Amino acid sequence: MLRRLFFLAVCCLILTGCTKSPDPSEIRFAIAQKPLTLDPRYATDAASERVNRLLYRALVDFDARARAVPSLASWVSEDPLHYRFTLGQAGRTFHDGSRLTAEDVVATYRSLLALRDAPHAAEFANIAAVDTEVTDTVLFTLRHRDEQFPARLIIGILPAKLLAAGHDFSHHPVGSGPLRLLDWNRNLLLERLDDRQRLVLEEVRDPTVRVLKLLRGEADLLQGDLPPELVGYLKQQPGVEVMVSPGSNFSYLGFNLTDPKLQDVRVRRAVALAIDRDAMIRHALVDASRPATAILPPEHWAGNPALAPWPYDPALARRLLQESGVELPLRLELKTSTDAQRVRLATIMQAQMQPAGIELVVRSLDWGTFFDDVRHGKFQLYGLTWVGIRTPEIYRLAFHSAALPPAGANRGHLQDAELDALIDRADWPAVTARAHALLPYVPLWYEGQFAAVRHGVSGFQISLDGNWDGLVTIVKQGH
Amino acid sequence: MPLLKRVAGIIPTVFGVLLLTFLLVHLVPGDPVEVMLGESASGADRMALRAELGLDRPLPVQFSHYLGRLAQGDFGHSIHTHAPIAGLLAERLPATARLAVLSLLMAVSIGVPLGIVAALRRARWPDRLATLTALTLSAMPHFWLGPLLMLVFALWLGWLPVSGMEGQGAILLPAMTLACGLTAILTRMTRASLLEVLNEDFVRTARAKGLPERSVILRHALRAALLPVVTVIGLQLGSLLAGAVITETVFGWDGIGRLLVESIEKRDYPVTQACVLVIALVYVMVNQLTDAVYSRIDPRIRLTT
Numbered sequence: 001m002l003r004r005l006f007f008l009a010v011c012c013l014i015l016t017g018c019t020k021s022p023d024p025s026e027i028r029f030a031i032a033q034k035p036l037t038l039d040p041r042y043a044t045d046a047a048s049e050r051v052n053r054l055l056y057r058a059l060v061d062f063d064a065r066a067r068a069v070p071s072l073a074s075w076v077s078e079d080p081l082h083y084r085f086t087l088g089q090a091g092r093t094f095h096d097g098s099r100l101t102a103e104d105v106v107a108t109y110r111s112l113l114a115l116r117d118a119p120h121a122a123e124f125a126n127i128a129a130v131d132t133e134v135t136d137t138v139l140f141t142l143r144h145r146d147e148q149f150p151a152r153l154i155i156g157i158l159p160a161k162l163l164a165a166g167h168d169f170s171h172h173p174v175g176s177g178p179l180r181l182l183d184w185n186r187n188l189l190l191e192r193l194d195d196r197q198r199l200v201l202e203e204v205r206d207p208t209v210r211v212l213k214l215l216r217g218e219a220d221l222l223q224g225d226l227p228p229e230l231v232g233y234l235k236q237q238p239g240v241e242v243m244v245s246p247g248s249n250f251s252y253l254g255f256n257l258t259d260p261k262l263q264d265v266r267v268r269r270a271v272a273l274a275i276d277r278d279a280m281i282r283h284a285l286v287d288a289s290r291p292a293t294a295i296l297p298p299e300h301w302a303g304n305p306a307l308a309p310w311p312y313d314p315a316l317a318r319r320l321l322q323e324s325g326v327e328l329p330l331r332l333e334l335k336t337s338t339d340a341q342r343v344r345l346a347t348i349m350q351a352q353m354q355p356a357g358i359e360l361v362v363r364s365l366d367w368g369t370f371f372d373d374v375r376h377g378k379f380q381l382y383g384l385t386w387v388g389i390r391t392p393e394i395y396r397l398a399f400h401s402a403a404l405p406p407a408g409a410n411r412g413h414l415q416d417a418e419l420d421a422l423i424d425r426a427d428w429p430a431v432t433a434r435a436h437a438l439l440p441y442v443p444l445w446y447e448g449q450f451a452a453v454r455h456g457v458s459g460f461q462i463s464l465d466g467n468w469d470g471l472v473t474i475v476k477q478g479h
Numbered sequence: 480m481p482l483l484k485r486v487a488g489i490i491p492t493v494f495g496v497l498l499l500t501f502l503l504v505h506l507v508p509g510d511p512v513e514v515m516l517g518e519s520a521s522g523a524d525r526m527a528l529r530a531e532l533g534l535d536r537p538l539p540v541q542f543s544h545y546l547g548r549l550a551q552g553d554f555g556h557s558i559h560t561h562a563p564i565a566g567l568l569a570e571r572l573p574a575t576a577r578l579a580v581l582s583l584l585m586a587v588s589i590g591v592p593l594g595i596v597a598a599l600r601r602a603r604w605p606d607r608l609a610t611l612t613a614l615t616l617s618a619m620p621h622f623w624l625g626p627l628l629m630l631v632f633a634l635w636l637g638w639l640p641v642s643g644m645e646g647q648g649a650i651l652l653p654a655m656t657l658a659c660g661l662t663a664i665l666t667r668m669t670r671a672s673l674l675e676v677l678n679e680d681f682v683r684t685a686r687a688k689g690l691p692e693r694s695v696i697l698r699h700a701l702r703a704a705l706l707p708v709v710t711v712i713g714l715q716l717g718s719l720l721a722g723a724v725i726t727e728t729v730f731g732w733d734g735i736g737r738l739l740v741e742s743i744e745k746r747d748y749p750v751t752q753a754c755v756l757v758i759a760l761v762y763v764m765v766n767q768l769t770d771a772v773y774s775r776i777d778p779r780i781r782l783t784t
Contacts, residue, residue: 022645022646036559036560036745037559037560042515044517116524116527116528116531117515117516117528117531119515119516119517119520120517121520121524122516122520122521122524125521170560170561171560186643186644186733187643202643202731203731204642204643204731205728205729205731206626206728206729208626209625209626209629209641209642209729209730209731212626212629212630212633212634212641212642213641213642213643215634216633216634216637216640216641218640218641218642218643218646366743366744367744368507368508368509368514368743368744368745368746369507369508369509371509371513372508372509372510372513373508375513376508406513406520406522406525407520407521407522
């Protein structure tokens with residue numbers, strides 16, 4: 001018996017041992033979702049785009065009002081079909097020590113155009129040619145006029161020689177950004193080039209576990225993706241500092257305009273008037289969240305500060321429904337993901353809509369099924385968030401009649417010639433006003449951003465869209 | 480020969496699992512091409528990628544190609560990362576195996592003694608305590624028990640890491656979470672089985688011969704009582720793998736369960752199929768092994784029966 005127990009104990013020791021402890025000098029960032037790929041040509045998920053911004057440099061970046069500004073290069077438009085980019089001196093060294101040249105820019109964009117399975121390829125289909133001219137100069141020739149063209153050039157530049165060799169950038173990135181990848185085994189181990197500070201990005205899916213890790217000291221930083229009660233809990237904890245800031249990610253309810261009940265704009269307005277956004281923001285969202293009026297926030301250069309948020313007026317909503325002739329209570333189905341916070345918000349809306357005569361049925365589906373239903377128009381209402389939107393081209397993607405799925409994200413099948421013409425003319429104030437009147441989406445809110453750090457960690461700045469640029473400035477005292 | 484027959488008997492089961500998994504992952508809504516290309520890609524690009532991935536072919540053709548590749552030991556590549564699936568499995572399977580084996584050891588080393596004590600002290604406080612413990616453990620879902628254990632052992636006591644695979648004893652909390660259900664089952668099973676055996680004639684004979692009670696229990700009664708327990712352990716090993724899907728996700732344990740969850744979310748068909756196939760194979764093989772062990776413990780049972 002004793003021998004067996006001894007054998008069991010040895011087995012346990014073997015199984016529990018063999019693990020290395022984290023290095024206390026590293027800054028550990030607990031993230032909800034790890035990046036899928038570190039190849040900027042393939043990245044579409046938020047985590048990949050956020051980390052790729054730090055590993056690579058692009059030709060163009062954005063200022064505080066989301067206007068395109070030079071990053072690696074400045075540009076001039078010689079005519080509507082030709083853009084000449086001239087490389088500056090900053091950020092011109094790749095992590096492998098080679099110099100970033102105009103040939104690398106050309107090779108990156110040519111490879112993007114040649115790839116058939118790259119999600120960004122369609123955005124650049126308008127490029128007829130990309131060539132080097134004199135040293136450090138690249139000329140883009142377009143097929144059609146596109147005033148937003150420079151703002152599209154935010155793909156990280158890759159070394160031409162590695163592209164030619166078929167290098168796997170997805171797990172072995174070589175960029176010229178402020179951070180470089182040291183290792184990607186379970187966690188991402190990054191190093192800041194300036195001071196050799198090491199940063200660990202660890203995927204921790206469960207929000208409660210992320211909070212516990214921060215409190216235990218296994219994580220130094222959290223950002224976003226926590227329900228408000230956990231943020232409130234963190235604020236009460238000693239040794240943790242919680243920062244909040246307004247955000248720009250746009251949450252909305254989308255209507256299916258092919259549904260007979262929802263084709264009447266009075267019904268859509270009734271739904272908009274039946275939601276008490278202020279109460280939801282006060283009680284169920286992170287501080288610094290604010291009511292939304294359009295996809296782009298008012299401070300965006302293409303935003304429309306003149307638009308007012310929809311008020312909460314269930315009596316008016318009921319009157320509108322009665323005028324429209326629908327039978328009350330109006331039964332509508334809202335599809336959402338299984339995310340606990342999304343389901344909670346949907347449930348609150350369900351209760352808020354009752355006085356207006358709307359019986360909201362909430363169906364939460366796993367992400368794949370939910371998004372497939374949304375893409376294929378199998379919904380009456382759905383709830384989603386546009387994340388990291390920088391250019392007004394989103395209105396073309398979401399509302400133009402040429403952008404019906406599968407060729408775009410006009411999931412509600414809005415078809416309005418006047419709006420199409422306004423989008424084609426790039427008259428963004430008029431586009432937002434028209435969209436506000438047509439109401440293909442019920443604008444809900446721009447969710448506030450927050451970050452929590454342990455005492456001794458400082459220098460992290462929160463951005464409007466929740467990117468991770470703060471990793472460039474974050475500091476851990478004593479290390 | 481009987482062994483060969485048993486191995487041959489596995490084939491229909493595995494084929495059934497392959498077919499079901501293939502059909503399920505292809506029939507549920509969600510399309511890997513849309514996940515990969517996003518919403519701005521043109522119809523032509525979508526069709527081209529669909530053709531490149533072989534998703535434009537009829538399902539029977541896709542299935543036969545899949546079987547053909549499997550027969551050559553080729554699991555294929557991940558649709559999203561393009562990584563060879565065999566490599567992904569080789570990376571993740573040992574982590575899950577460590578977790579499952581440690582959970583099993585924990586469950587056996589706690590559940591069986593607890594069951595013995597409960598049986599020997601029937602209807603007294605140790606029995607009631609063991610039964611209550613078993614009931615409580617079996618009632619707690621992994622997604623709830625995991626964070627509870629983290630709170631107690633990591634945050635309040637500070638003994639173990641919250642989650643992840645780094646740090647001394649990082650495996651203990653996920654293993655404890657996974658072991659709880661099996662511990663409860665083994666406690667109840669051992670108790671019931673031992674109580675039954677203690678009333679058998681051969682136990683009475685052993686006592687009548689004047690053998691010490693310890694010897695009667697450990698050498699005679701327990702050996703017979705453990706037969707059904709071994710069967711349960713074999714069957715429950717499959718449940719441990721299934722439970723690992725949730726436990727690994729909660730604890731950030733990079734095993735095959737987490738890989739399976741990630742692949743389902745991304746509609747990465749080949750990875751999902753490979754994970755389910757491996758879990759099914761392990762399940763079937765463990766069952767065969769259980770039968771073999773059973774026949775060793777009880778000579779009355781032979782592989783031919």
